[in-house]
Amino acid sequence: MTQAIVPEAINTQTHPATATSLLPVNPLPVKLLVRSQAQIPLGGALSIVGRGLAPFDLQRLYDVFAGYASRRWQLPMHLAPSTAHPSSTTITLELRTHLPPDFAGAEHPWQRIEAYSLACGTGGVVITAPAYHGLFNGLMTLLQLATRQSDGRWHLPNVAIEDYPRLHWRGYMLDVSRHFFDAAEVKRLLAAMALFKLNRFHWHLSDHQGWRIPIEGYPKLISVGAWRSSIGFNFAANLSHHYNSHGQYGGFYTHEEVEDVIAFAAARHITIVPEIDMPGHTGSAIAAYPALSCSGQPIPVSTSAIWSSHDPCLCVGEKRIYEFADRVIGTLAALFPGQYIHTGGDEVKFYSWRHCPKCLALAKRHHIKTMPGLQAYFEHRMNQIVRAHGKLMIGWDEILYDLPRGAAIMAWHSQPQVIERAIQENALCVRSPTTHMYFDYSIGKTPPQKVYAFNPADDGLAGANRHLLMGSQACLWTEWVPNMQVVQERTFPRLCAAAEVFWTPQHRRHWQDFFDRLPHIFAPNLADTTR
Template sequence: MRTSGTIILGGLAAFGATAAAAAPPALVPLPASIIAQPGRGFDVPTSPRLRVAPHDDAARAAATALRDRLASTTRLRPSVVESAEPSAGDIAFASDPAAPGGTEGYSLTVADTGVTIRASAAAGLYYGGVTLWQLLTQQPGGTTHLADVTIADQPRFAWRGLMLDSARHMQPVAYVERFLDWMAVHKLNRFHWHLTDDQGWRIEIKRYPRLTSVGAWRTAVAPDTIAPDGTPVTRYGGFYTQDQIRAVVAYAAARHITIVPEIDLPGHSTALIAAYPRLGVRGFAPEPVASDWGLLPEVLNTDEATIATVENILTEVMALFPGRFVHLGGDEVDPTQWQTSAETQARMTALGLKDAPALERWFIARLGRFLEAHGRRLIGWDEIQEGATGAGLDSQAAIMSWHDGDGAAKAIASGHDVVIAQAPLYYLDNRQKNTADEPPGWSDIVTARMLYEHDPVPAGLSPEARRHVLGLQGQMWTERARREDWVTQMVWPRAAAIAEVGWSPPARDWDGFQSRMAVQRARYRLIGLDAGTEVAAPPAPGPRRASIDLDFCTPGATAFILEAPPRAGGGTALVRVSPQHPCWLYRAADLDAARRLDVAAVKLAFNMRLGNAAPIARLAKPRTAAGEIDVHLDRVDGPLLASLPLGGWPADADRHALSAALPGGGGRHDLYFVLTGADIDSRAKVRPPMIAVESVALQ
């Protein structure tokens, strides 16, 4: 038995059997094993030598990365020195083919005479450098004394990823590179880049220039009509050139991050069809590139000419992205156009396919074989495994499972590898708290603790089946996150929880993680990462309620926190919206002293498709032509307390103040604010705006 210190495995034990250290180092993710050693520790010189052996390119790259990171975040001024001769005070990087831990594992030893990082591969050396940087940044201004310790580390999962949606809202290359930097210091190693969707095509394809001259641009709809800097916008879009993409790929590779490009097919393809209408089922451009969010009807044709075009596109994609996996989407395909197309039905009959899911599976499998012939591997969302057995999906295809755990279990049972990415938990466009300073997004609350305490491996799997779980991934969809600072706040710090679940052993200690994250947040300031917060301030006392402080009347309904038009005085206003159930609930309103009810209402663009299953927003029946906001007591159909007509709303105004006298008395009641008016068909080309309650006040 080793008696020199305490072994830490996944944070289970208290670090501190020696006097040298009373708590585990503040490392995120927590290493697999930390053993405190006796000794006086190592005093890091102001200008430390990062020593590498001659011709050890992997060690030199890792040492150079650490040098640059330390120089930009601490007072240390290290230098990389090539030498076979050790010297007291060295920080040595050494490639060792016999080192355990696989390609990403490493050992880090701090002794009285220096530091040694050893690994069998370049990634392990790099991650050892990340851990040393964290050891040296545990205190404000940096740490110059390190306690003697031995760290043996390797990841739990091979796939530890984040997805960034650049199709709905595009981020500058400089931001994407910062995003990769932030991933690297958390040992995240897969960057899933969502580059195409209904709302935009963001990757230059030389053979098909209309993909970017047409497909990359859409008509701006509020709030996109005003840029973050306040300038007006009529046409939203942009794309990444192939040179830019090559530079980003190289930038990621230097940080041991593999980029997985996503070309979303055969649905989510309105931008592709707008650019080249012959690729659609109907053979003509359905409309300009979509300005709507949600489930759109356009779907690719499945004839040989369309498949050849897609293969040509994928050929250029593969030339840009050297990683093994190519993501082909495959999610949320509306089958209506296939079902109503005589040509598509004839093709299904010829192929022996009985339904639209089987056709999609055949289509994706066909492209998967093309990828395999070029040394690549298909990955797609859950839906690519749907359809009749025998439709041709090869077991080499991997499933990115965004449905519940049953989707992953089904894939594993069929012999597929899976990446756990299930909604809503791993969807980072769900808000982490319900406050006005949180960016807009889905109304569900997903906290770092929820992510940290979730085991991505489906329950009940055999040891053999568990090997099919490649890892886990967080998704940052950007329909509502149009600003880079919002993306950052939504992703971090929750991505740190994903990183620890993906890297560290499965035992969890939330309190220990929180303690280490306090130090990690200080590091965020060093690297320019303005992370979000999870501390929710209580609503301000008093009878006024902002929209986000109200509840929805229909639990479980599709609901969002959306960005309202800017106020005259500036600032971002957020409103709670349930498009199919427009009703707001003010709980336990004190009506005893109230004599007047004031409601601030706001108009929002209705730029969302609600899908074919329930495409119509059904409003309560109005009593006047313009409708009203009716206020009911205790139930959505309870006694009517007040009615606020909308007919006086100025045509050019985003906001309107409504008021009604109250009888006084009556105690405490729940107030239901029900929007009345004509039903809204989300499939219509022209739709009226959504009306939302921005605030309620009892006077």
């Protein structure tokens, strides 16, 4: 049994309620009609009926939904045969091949896969969708719609909903290098993400301060690179429990744990995008294998936020670097079923390359005149490796300097020029600007209202260029996030604001309406549905 990750309440001022603010749903659906003010009580045993679903898939939907609903509603629940007569306590899941004409706005295949309709009435609940993902989304909406009334019972509103997503990629990134979070903690976050219909988990698995996944042939990545002398960052040791028997701070995920997390995410329709950051941000790898660097000198795994022109960096002029990269990417490709592998590429410090005979010789052989050009050579090699393993490459927006063929970018810089360059390169783009979507920043610097104000389709990614906008995501870098309590405080309620930015059509979003819904969204026991 896991603890809640979503806070039970948020301090807000009182504002007049609007029609939708009375319904604790987030993100706001595309269409929502309140058919009657009458509330439908949930009482007795709930029955789940599937029509048109394969038994295995119905069972999986039921198992995941029951994991949320049984804890929140504390009502008995069971699967019933498809011939069962519906009642007010029946939840019917119908899989239909085609969407009705009212869903004309769901013009892309990925929108149709996630689309659903939901109707609550005295005859029970009916959720209809053309795919299992849509049925799951409808169940997540249903979980949010129920409210506990003064009689102590849970009630559902009499509503009709038609819904589908605005963006394909609706993500959240957790940095597990600066501070480590074990598989159970990651699953708690995934369970909360699913409630708000997020569908991409970006897993930042390496950086200067820790390497978190075993790679065959490189055992020291785990025995050395996964551990550091202390929790670091001037934090007290008792703020975390992630220590080994030698008192070193850190940790890693076994391949079995990774597979378990992937399966947990898949059951909630979340795709995991793994990231191994290269050629910069590689101090933990170099601590394990100094020969990967230009100097070849041993260094410790960092306990601080490194930021200097002398940051550790892979030696791009060394042949063994590409053998190492191939082994790393091959491991990720074999473990993670998703389409993309994130290869980093951000904040590379060129000091060591400027003084490295091997790097300078490589530049001379290939007529490379600049250090960014030398990084571009590395990124093109990485793209070849990723594609050879049957995956697609995505990297931070620095790779736009000379974008490898078919690579996508994650735009973290907020300047319009970044998006302009992406459009010039015809690059698929996931937007994650520091100004709105970096949740390591304090809630004072980036409050929920600022998050909510972001429009992913601005800066030219609308109209004729809309096809280049793959999606958007929030990021939590964890230099100043030592444990799950701080993850919770930094994440919520801002992730709810982001979820609505990612899902709800721009014209449907209004800050005041969202603000009025917040106290209802964060009702007691909502977070306790996470397992």
